[in-house]
Amino acid sequence: MKMTIVLIVAFSFGVRASGFSQSVSLTANSIELKQALAEISKQAGMRLLYNAALFDSAPRISVNLKVQNVDYALKKVLNGQNLSYRIIAGTITLTERKKTDFEVQGIVTDSIGVMPGVTVFLEGINGPSTVTDQNGQFHIRVPENATLVFRFIGYQDQKIHVGNLMKIDVTMVSASSRLEEVVIVGYGAQKKKNLTGAVSSVQAAELTQSPVASVSSALAGRLPGLIAVQSNGMPGNDQSSLNIRGFGEPLVLIDGAEGNMNSIDATEIESVSVLKDASAAIYGSRAGNGVILITTKRGTSGKPVISLNSTYTAQGTTAMPVAGNAGMYARILREGHIQGGQPEATAPYTEEEIQKFYDGTDPQYPNTNWFDVLLRDWAPQQDQNLSVRGGSEKIKYYGFLGYLKQETVWEKSGASYERINLRSNVDATIAKGLTSRLDFSTNLRNGKYPNRNMDINNTIWADLWNTRPVFPSEFPDPTKISYAEGGGTGGAHITSNRELSGYADYKKQDMRFIFDLNYQVPFVNGLSAKALISYIQGYGANKNFQKPVPFYKYDYEADLYSLAGSFGSAASLTLKRSSDRQILGQGFLNYSHRFNGLHDLDVQLIYESIDYFNDEVQATRSNFLTPAVDEMLAGSTNGMTNSALTNEMGRKSYIGRLNYTFADKYIFEATLRADASAKFPEASRWGYFPGASFAWRIDQEHFLKNSATVEALKLRLSFGSSGNDNTGNFQYLTGYNISDKNSGGSYIFGSTRYPGIISRGLANPDLTWEKLKIYNAGTDISLWKGLMYGSLDVFFRERSGILANRLMTVPSSFGSTLPPENINETNTRGLEFMLGTSRKNHDLTWDLSANISWSRSKWKYYEEPIYSDADQLRQNQRTGAWTDRTFGYKxxxxxxxxxxxxxxxxxxxxxxxxxxxxxxxxxxxxxxxxxxxxxxxxxxxKGTQPNWMAGFNASLKYKNFDVSFLFQGAFGHYLKASLPQYSTAFFENRWTEETNDRYALIPRLGGASSNGWLSDYNLIDASYMRLKNVNVGYTFSSRLLKSIAIRQLRVFVAGSNLLTFSKLNKYDLDPEGPSGIGGMYYPQQKNVSAGLDLSF
Structure with missing residues (x-):
């Protein structure tokens, strides 16, 4: 049997060998593969065995064989085909080639050296991916004929067809990132080098360096012309705001639809662009104060990358007046009484009693530090984010889940703020030339606070400063609550405690859907059409419940409690429900083509329609049977109130834009937008807003094109106009409002009061758009391949048609007032300057930049009386004067x-x-x-808004270590100095007979009423420079992480608002705080964080 097998095998090899010896010749152009194989088998005298389906997608080939053996001929013909062959017993058998994976390795470098951290993945295949290690080396398994993509931020993607190569060395080419960077602009994107307008941008990595909860705070100091102010530090409501060039609140668009930037997480943002001049004019009526465009992250081709970002933060106060002790409190009261001219015998406290407060040994003279009792030095915050990003050439996806929780410095209040963000961004190629995106996002915000406000107005901070240190924090009987004044509330230990005195809670949710289709028209090169619809729905629920709290005084000697009063007399509940909706529809027609290699033409036509709707209902009941039941049904119907509000508004727009570039150096852009607003009568409903801009890329001229010094030099000029319909709805119509039965307009029939109707007042049938025009000139420069870069802009804006009321009088018998008209005018001028340096040098990379901007506004016309008195004219006339003047005494x-x-x-x-x-x-x-x-x-x-803003941003990386920091400053604004009367700063900076300091901040206690006049004595320069954030991190070697299937791991520590340099430091006041209410608000926060960024 064994001999038989040997003979068969030997015979087979003999036949195969004899087949190889046969010679064939074949020459043909564009011949079918099957036909070529048939001819080879015929000349070799062999049979051809195959499945016809193998040739369904086989391409035609050209072949030139001169007297070759069969084996060589078959290999030549089948090269690159998905077929393999065997010759047995005179038969050529064709089969589908088995796909086999193999390992490819290599090194990635650039012009300086090896490149760690380069992402390597398969193009168009949902397969493996990797990252180069510290030595620039990579290893990856790939299928046959795969294409590898090498990607690194700031460099051009490199695509390498693998074939049968097992070692590939790649050299990355810098994209000259600042010039080639794609910047999001109005209704599209452009390369930075081709921008004609004043547009600034910031990328995702910079935003996440700050351990702050709001995006607006993270943007502070990063961009020239962007004024960022954070009025307080309350979790969930820090009142941080952005202002472009001093114009006012800008339009904020998130992925093309209006949104609140502080409701999203900085981690889900890809980039932020700020449009400051004619570049914003394309948004017409909504863009008068500039535009901020936020673009969220999207999917990429390649294997899914799962990222986890986890940060834990300790929040403390930046500056807050320190509370004085009971002795200081008593001393100030005694001084104020005596210095005010009152008899010493009737002073609130004697010297002996004051000393007892200082000693703190007599229970009848307590020395309570209520700040220590109620506040903590640090409050916890956590931010957890999980995302997944990946896809193929057909479909790409990005998913995000984020959770933020902030607690307050009020240790016993139980107050907190939570936010959950969920996002899904999907891009799909449906068919050739047809793509779509489907975005869904939602955020849920949950605030739990005491019944008294925590932020600025009428707050528990005022209660705290009015909670006197001469009262004890607790009694021997723990069921009795101590009276401590608290401005009539009993004390902050009552009003700050949710469980004790009630709460003010809210829940809000926003849901956003965006869907678009983009079609590349196949029969017209460069022509495309796009349709987009966005639906945004918001819900809100507020619940305010107040419970009565009796408070007591206690006589230690007599062991006797006496009722001192109560915070509230009966429980009350207010419920509010609100909803809002925004529907946006857009249609685009785009044409883009390059003619003769010199002329680039881009034309865009857009139709846009926006509909807004919101309604709310509110109800209040009091006199609850018991505060243990916090539901509306438990309240009395006597005296209950309710109200409702409904609003609906819309706009319709037609937009056109033309971009023309000649020889890549002369760039012209023109826009025209027509807006119709339902807020205006039909005759003036439409507003037309043109814009034009020009850029000259001087670096492309022959005298600079090959310069070793000047990489880029561009001159920009622009003009843009926009409008503003920021007025009440339907003010051009006469009509009536329905009044509440408890307000004016109600009437009594019998013994019952009924709601009525009241006149809306006079209408203005000529009401129309407020108009804005902005002029901008600027230049951009980059030297020595980006080693130094900078920009300079100057601008002037005219604002006309501002609503105001005419000063002419009408008889009181007329029964109404004159309606607002488009009367007033202002103008604003300013400049912006930015200078930076950037370089990668072997193991060291740095990017340092500084920016500074200035702006100020004047009244060109202000509706005011004609002043006959010279002093009235000097003080009150606004026409021709700066808008931010402060008048007072010298x-x-x-x-x-x-x-x-x-x-x-x-x-x-x-x-x-x-x-x-x-x-x-x-x-x-x-x-x-x-x-x-x-x-x-x-x-x-000047006023409370700074004229000068500055920032210094630094980012350095050495091997695996990185550090970044940002200094942000504001100059040229003033705050009225105000200190809580019983703070140590007040005590130490007051005038006394002993010190007799001519320049003591606090004048004589109990002194003349004129001491409170607004003057330069109590107006302090609030200029400041602060370390806005610092971030230090370490990225672990990919070689070390490879064994545990981790793609990247970075650990870091960070801080924000850690240092502040200001004249106000002396008084424990924050320069960003509100004017004139020092200490009576939730102070700004400084944060210290630790966290990690992990991906796999």
């Missing part, structure tokens, strides 16, 4: 002696200076008329 410090007061050559108090004493403010007689009155007020400073 001072010369404080009086230090009665002799100084007696020698005063003018009457300051209009009583012969008889009420003045040392320690009172000394005012100057500006008009030299011998008396201090309103006529002596003059321009003493």
């Amino acid at each position: 001072s010369d410090g404080l009086f230090t002696s009665m002799e100084e007061i007696a020698a005063l050559p003018y009457d300051q108090d209009q009583r012969g200076n008889t009420t003045l004493r040392p320690g009172d403010v000394k005012y100057l007689d500006i008009n030299a008329d011998g008396i201090i009155d309103w006529k002596d007020q003059t321009d003493i400073g």
Whole structure:
């Protein structure tokens, strides 16, 4: 048997060998593969065995064989085909080639050296991916005939067809990122080098360097011309705002639809673009104050990449006045009484009692630090994000889930803010030339706060400063709540406690759907059409419940409690429900073509329609049977109130844009937008807003094109106009409003009051658009291949048709007031400058940049009376004056002696200076008329909004270590100095007879009423520079992580608002805080964070 097998095998090899010896010749052009194989088998005298389906998609081939053996001929013909062959017993058998994976390795470099961190993945295949290690090396398994893509930020993608190569070395080419960077602009995207307008942008990596909860705070100091202010530090409502060039609140678009930037997570953002000049004009009526475009992340081709970002943060206050002790409190009250001219015998406290407060040993004279009792130094915050990103050439996806929780510094309040973000962005190629995207996102925001406000107005911070340290925080009987004044509330220990006095909670949810179709017309090269629809729905629910809390006083010697009062008399509940909806529809027609290699033409036509709708209902009941039931049904119907509101509004627009580029160096753009707003009557409903811009790429001229110094040099000029319909709905119509039965317009029939109707007042049938025009000139430069780069812009904006009321009077019997008209005008001018340096040098990479901007506005016309008095004209006339002037009195410090007061050559108090004493403010007689009155007020400073903004941003990376930091500053604005009366800063900076400091911040306690006048004495320059954020990280070697299937791991520590340099530091005040209410608001926060970024 064994001998038989040997003979058969030997015979087979003999036949195969004899087949190889046969010679064939074949020459043919564009011949079918099957025909070529048939001819070879015929000449070799062999049979051909195959499945006909193998040739269904086989391409035609050309072949030139001169007397070759059969084996060589078959290999030549089948090269690149998905077929293999065997020759047995005179038969050529064809089969489908088995696909086999094999490993490819290599090194990735650039012009400097090896490149770690380069992503390597398969093009068009949902297969494996990897990242180069510290030595630039990679290993990846690939199928036959695969194409590898090498990708790194700032470099051009490199695509390499593998074939049967097992070793590939790749050299990455810099994309000159600042020039080749694609920037999102109005209704499209452009390369930065081709921009004709003033557009600034920031990328995702920069935004996530700051451990802050709001995107607007993360943008502070990063872009020239962008004014960022954070008024307080309350979780969920820090009132951070953005202002472009001092114009006002900008339009914010998220993936093309209006949105709230602080409701999304910075981690899900790909880029932010700020349009500041004519580049914003294409958005017409909504873009008068500039536009901020936020683009979220999208999917990419390649194997799914799962990323986890986890950050834990400790939040503390940047600056807050420190509470004085009970002795200080008593001392200030005694001083104020005596210095105010009252008898010492009737002073609130004696010197002996004050000393007892300082000693703190007598329970009848407690020394309570309510800040220590109620607040903590640090409050926790956590931010957890999970995302997945991947796809193929046909479909790409990005998914995101984020969770943020912030607690407050009020340790016993139970207050917190939570936000959940969910996003799904999908891009699909449906057919050749037909693509679509489907985006869904939602965010849920849940705020839990005490019943009293926590932010700025009427807040528990005011309660805290009014909670006196001379009262105990607790009694021997824990069921009795201590009375501590608290401005009539009993004390902040009551109003800050949700469980004790009630709560103010809200839940909000926004859902966004965006769907579009994009079709590349096949029979017209460069022509495409697009349709987009966006649907945004928002819901809100507020629940405010207040419970009555009795509070007591306690006599330790008699062991006796006495009721001192109550916070509220009965439980009350207010419920509010709201919903809003926005529907956006857009249609696009785009044409793009390059003619003769010199002329680039882009034309875009757009139709847009937006519909807004919102409604809300609110109800209140009080006199609950028991505060244990916090539902509306438990409240009394007596005195209950309810109200409702409904609004609907819409706009329709036609938009056109033309871009023309000649020889890649002369770039022209023109836009025209026609907007119709339902807020205006039909005759003036349409507004037309043109714009034009030009750029000259001087670096493309023959005298600079090959310059080794100048990489890029561009001059920009632009003009744009836009409108504003920021007015009430239907003010051009007469009509009636339905009044609440408890307000004016109601009437009584019998013994019952009924709601009525009241006139809306006079209508203005000529109401129309507010119009804005902006002019901009700028230049961009990049030297020595990006080693140094910069830009400079100057601008001027005219704003006309601002609504105001005419000053003409009508008789009181007329029964109405005049309607607002388009009357007032302002203009704004300013400049922006940015300079930076960037370089990658072997193991060290750096990018340093500084920016500074200035802007200020004037009234060109202001509707005002004709002033006949010279002092009235100087003080009150606004036409032709700066809009941010502050008027008050000029001072010369404080009086230090009665002799100084007696020698005063003018009457300051209009009583012969008889009420003045040392320690009172000394005012100057500006008009030299011998008396201090309103006529002596003059321009003493600018407003609370800074004119100058600056930022210094640095990013450095050395091997696996990276560090970045940002200094942000504001200059040229003033705040009214105000300190809580019982703070240590107040105590230490007050005037006393002993110190007799001429320039003490706080004048004589109980002094003249004129001490409170607004003057340059209590107006302080609030300029500041602060370390806005710092981030230090370490990225682990991919070689180390490969064994545990982790793609990338970076750990970091970060901080924000850690250092502040300001004149206000002396008084424990934050320069970004509101003016005149020092300490009476939730202070700005400084954060210290630790976290990790993990992907696999």
